[in-house]
Amino acid sequence: MSSATATRVVVADDSGLMRRVVTATLEHSGFTVVGAAKDGDEALALCEREQPDAMTLDLAMPGLDGIGVLRALRRQGERATPVVVVSAFSPAHGARAVDALAEGAFDLVAKPAVGDGIDRFTNELSDKVRLAAASRRGARRRAPQPPAEGGRVRTAPSGAGAAGSGRTERRARAHAATRRIVVIACSTGGPKALAELVPALPAPLGAGTLIVQHMPPGFTGSLAARLDRVSNLNVREAAGGETLDPRVALLAPGGAHLRLTDPARVTQLSDEPEIGGLRPRADLTIVDVARAFGEKMLLVVLTGMGRDGLEGAREVRRRGGRVLVEAESTCTVYGMPRAIAEAGLAHEVLPLHELPAAITTEAGGR
Template sequence: MSSATRTRVVVADDSGLMRRVVTATLEHAGFDVVGAAKDGDEALALCERERPDAMTLDLAMPGLDGIGVLRALRRQGERATPVVVVSAFSPAHGARAVDALAEGAFDLVAKPAVGDGIDRFTTELSDKVRLAAASRRRAPGRAAAAAPRAPLARSRPGSPLATPSAATGLGGSGRLERRARAHSGTRRIVVIACSTGGPKALAELVPALPAPLGAGTLIVQHMPPGFTNSLAARLDRASNLNVREAAGGEALDPKVALLAPGGAHLRLADPSRVVSLSDAPEIGGLRPRADLTIADAAKAFGERMVLVVLTGMGKDGLEGAQAVRRRGGRVLVEAESTCTVYGMPRAVAEADLAHEILPLHELPAAIAAEAGA
């Protein structure tokens, strides 16, 4: 592949060793590294000069740090370079990773620790940088295709959530079916599955959901151990629902959304409907695996279940959606126009398993009507 057709990347890290490691990894994977920066100011200058397709960014740098770079890039709007954060993370610094995602980072890759194999790091880094670059290339077309957004309805204690009739772009039959279910008195469990782009999507979706909601809510977001507690805390501060990282042993509560912790599968017992955590092996490189949680919920609740599949790469959620449909539950997926990565929703939609495909801003009202708010 010629340099003219290769994906162009800027690498930013204050460690000379890591700059060399990341550069060599990307070049070996076929990327064209057009510049390396040792601090945030150099990173921004390189992005302005080189106009790369993507950038890898360390968070801990002298002067302007990674969060400062992300904020500066966000002010550029559609011109902003997509960023994959490559940084050392730990449970103590989980909030910093969540802050980076909130500030617009495309995704995160943890630097390999001493004793870690390099193969997984190499694969994860190249895959995520490739997806980040692709997201920029298709952004103008997606923006043009997206319907104008109505203001996002955010419920507050004592105020009604926007009704399904306020949503735009939906078929009349879908709205009527949801209204009928909303008035049926049946409360349904809500399971939300997401991956790349998920923290940003959840930050819009979850605060717009009412409390109580259905029979309870479970969320599976692909994240490494140590990050999900910070994500739950951030969502909890902005939401009517109480959002917590699951610890195991909790009974479902309509006022609570339980988030699967990174590094553990979130399971739901039948018939007790009490959640537990499993350290069983990864499935397809994932732990938590949404398919497991979804299948458990489908078994326990049958037709009294709503599955919501948001942005993410891969096909996690596909087998779960099949289980939901077999047992009579409902399946909603996020439309491509608002997805960071249209992978997980695409797999469900192309298998003809989705009852409705909706842009992110229309999902809160649909979920509330389906689940029974």
């Protein structure tokens, strides 16, 4: 708990009961709650006065609601207080949660429903607030990112010129004969990363695309719809029973593992137990695809906390597939990519803006 002692938090919720619950939960975890607001205007005023490290924010509030608060904070640029949305969510309100992420929320935590245990809520809230505060203070330790043998780390800025173009052309020639299945895995910060990455990908792409984003049930359909509106690929939430299609990106639904049958290579949704608190679990999808497609697989791991994807990456390497991970410089949370890079499993470690071109040339696309 000592690492959170100096972390100062504002709590915003129109419910007095929830303000007390969230405040008690954070203080029990070692945070210092410096103010509690009952609406958006009070929340912004507290942030201006207290300059907290993070804020928890309900979306449904009178007057200026949570989305309005997030938009106001975005106008502050780097001064903006990082926000963890703590709100009641349901499938009917999935679009609002995705809107919050698009407006700059760091992450989401669902309010505990009647009958839910408080321990999971406490752990999830404290973990996400701690990470949000670290992102504000620049507290993340930046370490070298070792690629696998024969791989390389590149963090060249966008518009690197002829040298970057030459690298892309060489990679394209090396992999042009192979059209790969693409699996993209991400967690915290993933919706924003996907909003930059997926619209920049071509259609058709490789032999098909699967995306695993850690989200609760009810949110992934809205995320898929948002991505679909701005992308060349047809992005939709997987329903099970689909065959892979180069023009389609299938997003694993929250609350279910996305599996791939072998040898039929048809998607299947599984309600197997959570693994490490996660369902969907990216490792399951990655291992299935690696076993079915071997060297004709490309794994891309984006921002996210934890180590989901690590065991999958090991299987991809064993089967001769390719592994790309997002560089720390553009990650919201450098957890999932770090685990793979430090294990020496990444062929390349690239900033987010370089990944669309790399994926296109590795997987085979127009």
